[in-house]
Amino acid sequence: MRALPHPATEDIELTEVLRALADPVRLAVVARLAAEGELTCGGLSGQVGVHKSTASHHLRTLREAGVVMTRQEGRQKFMSLRRDDLDARFPGLLDSVLTAAAVHV
Amino acid sequence: MRALPHPATEDIELTEVLRALADPVRLAVVARLAAEGELTCGGLSGQVGVHKSTASHHLRTLREAGVVMTRQEGRQKFMSLRRDDLDARFPGLLDSVLTAAAVHV
DNA sequence: CCCACTGTTTGACAACCATCCAACTATCCG
DNA sequence: CGGATAGTTGGATGGTTGTCAAACAGTGGG
Secondary structure, three states: OOOOOOOOHHHOOHHHHHHHHOOHHHHHHHHHHHHHOOEEHHHHHHHHHOOHHHHHHHHHHHHHHOOEEEEEEOOEEEEEEOHHHHHHHOOOHHHHHHHHHHHOO | OOOOOOOOHHHOOHHHHHHHHOOHHHHHHHHHHHHHOOEEHHHHHHHHHOOHHHHHHHHHHHHHHOOEEEEEEOOEEEEEEOHHHHHHHOOOHHHHHHHHHHHOO
């Protein structure tokens, strides 16, 4: 397996993060990750109701923006939020988005 | 003059706000509004360095997302942030974005 | 009333994006 | 090895977006 590219913490761009979060599907993904810790691509595809390739595309967007990280285990890839990295770089941002998403979705 | 459409506070959508902020030009506009209080369309066009019609388009996007409000005075239109409305609906969101934008731009 | 000024609207254009399907890669299990 | 499972990639498509330029519309001053 080749390593998937994750941006370093100091390379996470604010506009990229905002753009990654500014999509209903991806916002739902992030909210679910915040609630459940880790999820696989296939799990998301089923829960969110999109084709698996679409789910893969969204996860790629989130990963390249620095919002999630990927851990491979066998043939599954577990996604999780980069909470500490995001908090370190943009304090309070993820929390306020998650709070807003929890209330208003 | 006809009134420009502003969404009610309770109609402001999270994804719309995030999408409005997920553009470098609009993020710069919001940061400048936070620093200077009020600005006109023409003022922004000059400061941000885009055509006036482009500035008008971005301000429209921000207005329709509920991020800014417009006050007409003579032939000028003064834009300002809807801080209270945004804080009421999405607590902490605007502040964290502004802090992040101030540090990382 | 005409002109200068401030924004908006429209058209055009290139770039991007979300989505699906199909084919492919990679991994695990008999 | 062969079959099943998990994701990725490429193509196709329809829709959205950011930008400029040019034309339009509303407002105030002489």
